[in-house]
Amino acid sequence: xxxxxxxxxxxxxxxxxxxxxxxxxxxxxxxxxxxxxxxxxxxxxxxxxxxxxxxxxxxxxxxxxxxxxxxxxxxxxxxxxxxxxxxxxxxxxxxxxxxxxxxxxxxxxxxxxxxxxxxxxxxxxxxxxxxxxxxxxxxxxxxxxxxxxxxxxxxxxxxxxxxxxxxxxxxxxxxxxxxxxxxxxxxxxxxxxxxxxxxxxxxxxxxxxxxxxxxxxxxxxxxxxxxxxxxxxxxxxxxxxxxxxxxxxxxxxxxxxxxxxxxxxxxxxxxxxxxxxxxxxxxxxxxxxxxxxxxxxxxxxxxxxxxxxxxxxxxxxxxxxxxxxxxxxxxxxxxxxxxxxxxxxxx
Numbered sequence: 001x002x003x004x005x006x007x008x009x010x011x012x013x014x015x016x017x018x019x020x021x022x023x024x025x026x027x028x029x030x031x032x033x034x035x036x037x038x039x040x041x042x043x044x045x046x047x048x049x050x051x052x053x054x055x056x057x058x059x060x061x062x063x064x065x066x067x068x069x070x071x072x073x074x075x076x077x078x079x080x081x082x083x084x085x086x087x088x089x090x091x092x093x094x095x096x097x098x099x100x101x102x103x104x105x106x107x108x109x110x111x112x113x114x115x116x117x118x119x120x121x122x123x124x125x126x127x128x129x130x131x132x133x134x135x136x137x138x139x140x141x142x143x144x145x146x147x148x149x150x151x152x153x154x155x156x157x158x159x160x161x162x163x164x165x166x167x168x169x170x171x172x173x174x175x176x177x178x179x180x181x182x183x184x185x186x187x188x189x190x191x192x193x194x195x196x197x198x199x200x201x202x203x204x205x206x207x208x209x210x211x212x213x214x215x216x217x218x219x220x221x222x223x224x225x226x227x228x229x230x231x232x233x234x235x236x237x238x239x240x241x242x243x244x245x246x247x248x249x250x251x252x253x254x255x256x257x258x259x260x261x262x263x264x265x266x267x268x269x270x271x272x273x274x275x276x277x278x279x280x281x282x283x284x285x286x287x288x289x290x291x292x293x294x295x296x297x298x299x300x301x302x303x304x305x306x307x308x309x310x311x312x313x314x315x316x317x318x319x320x321x322x323x324x325x326x327x328x329x330x331x332x333x334x335x336x337x338x339x340x341x342x343x344x345x346x347x
Contacts, residue, residue, distance in 0.1 A: 010034075010046045014082045017042035019049050033078050066161050068101035068109065068149070074159065075152035093145040094152075099126050106153050109168035118142045118173055139173035146172050181292060182301040194287050201257040202276045206295060208251045209233065210302040210319050213277065213295045215245050219270045221262055226250065231258075233321075246321035303331050 008021040011031070017039075020031040034045040072094045080090045100117050101109065120126045121142050150170055156162045183191065188207065195203050206216045215233045223232045233245035250258065261270040276295060284293035299320070306316050307327075317327045 008050065010042065016077050016081065017045070019046060033074075037077070065105040065107060066156055067103045068106055068152075069098050069103060071106050071152040071156045071161070072098055072149070074161070075148075075155040078159070079151075079155055089144065090148055093148040096121065096126050096145055097149050101149075106156060106162055106168050109149070109153075109170070111169050111171040114146060114170045114172075117146070121145070143172045146170050181297055182304040183289075183292065183297055185305060187289060187292070188301055188305075190287050191283065191289070195283055198261075198271055198274060199276060199279050199283065201261060202271065202274075203280070203295075203298060204257055205254050207298040207302050208254050209248045210299045211245070211248070212299060217269065217271050217274065217276060219261075220268065221265055221270065224250070224258060224262065226258075246318065248319055300331070303327065307331055 006022050006024055008019045011018050011020045015037050017034040017036050018031045019034060020029055022028070023030050032049075034042050034049070036042050036045060076090070076094055080087055084090060097117075100120060101113075104113075117126075118139075122139075149168070153162070153168050157167060191203060192200065202216060205211070205219075206213065209216070209231060211233050218235070219231070219233075220235065223235060225232070229250040230247050231250055232247045234247075258270075280295040281293040284290070303316055303320055306319070307313065313324055313327055316331075317324045320327065322330075
């Protein structure tokens, strides 16, 4: 016999457990998150839901004043995991925020407390990770992490787990203009000269396309259009983020690398499952570029070199997938002659 739609039933959406049922009065399907990806835990929470109703998940937690940890967990499972294409930064931010604020009720977070968090991150008392050699957080990183905290609190309000009267007060470090580090052309030539095999191909493709590391590591053959001579750095069906992945030319300098990778490819990413972060760092350290060993500098260097060579800023912005304003702000320090001409033309 077919189960009535009005009876609550467990469902899964993008790996997260929910309870769903058809509301006869509203004539629509309702659902509530069980806030877990673990099937055994989901089964237990579903059973509790059948006995206690939705209050077991939401209302009682609202009465108890939701903690920062709970708000961050909810935000991750119900928003970040479902809607964000690039989750890594949010995951790191959540780890750091939970380590400091823990069970503090969201409504108790105030400006002195967020100043203390910023001080702890700057001092290295909280932070670090497998990608970093330092636990110290920069002001831009601290700003980004506190933005995640605010987003989690707003999420709790939207989901009626807390109220506007009980939301947190945050003070973020003053925003400063970023200064992008980059390789000189001589340093770039040294890197290209020392790299071999797939690492060399990665370096060259990442530099000439100005693509981010992940977008190059995960390139697949359908993204390469040799007829139209272009590379789509965004995969078909991939969720869009603020970090845009544009369509870029298949530059003459990397055609040989691309053709070689396509010829060797038997399916899946052209580079296989290789993570070039640590090999690139080791390469830079071997050639004396210890303090400039992040592969993201290849992107910065490409933008800087093009501007220094007189390529107009609109073309550079299009290659990067950034706005003209962002290119001026991030890369203008390395191109004073270009900036002087641009500013002079506006006055």
